[in-house]
Amino acid sequence: MLDTRPPLPPFDAASAAQKVRLAEDGWNSRDPARVALAYTPDGAWRNRDTFLADRDAITEFLAAKWRREQDYRLIKGLWTFTGNRIAVRFAYEWRDADGQWWRSYGNENWEFVESGLMARRIASINDRAIAEADRLFHWDRGETGRRPDDHPGLEELGL
Template structure:
């Protein structure tokens, strides 16, 4: 592979797995589909809800569609478990549709990484909950979540 490795590399420790999760969260909150797609291996496979994707181009196209529909997107990920080259994550994100209706989407992801630190497999299960705007919990400015903002456990999610 001619690309520089995506640190940290497997096998993961508690510290490096948590670092990988936060790096992914920050990238997704940046909402740059091309940049986010570079964290995945060129032949990465995904299952996202009922969509099956393969490769960076399909991932970038998917993320472009996603963030054009899910407005004011804010995401928090939390490490659930890890071993070797695999990480399990739980997450929640808030967003609104074009009509101004707010949602909190909850889910779990299973990740598998290659030896260069690129994600080669992502399996995501996600459920959407309509919420009132006043029930939103993710209020930071667009971009990465501030370091001092509560995580999922602290928010009771």
């Protein structure tokens, strides 16, 4: 039996927003195994030009991602929802091994099963080089990486 991952579909505005924030918190932990547990064992992913079909592949993908994308900080925002689907927009900042800072912008479409696990994730992402002085995502990553509640979101930052 699959684990239950509340909030569960069908979503309303509050539960959809909560699901988005929980996903943001998970991704900001940069813990591939923890993040992968939010997906069904046979979860289907498209991330840019990469297609994945199970939790093990998702875990490996995320581990490689966060080795490459250093000082990663992500903000997600609810775009819309219906039934068992949520659309999200996001931006994240990171630096590469050469010290170049980037801001990556994207949209995700999520589909959930009754247990609240994500069965499908479709992500489209674009990267833009930025100067370190142009960074907008400033919070102490601490132990969890969680964005503080008082840190501006995408709308407040004009993103």
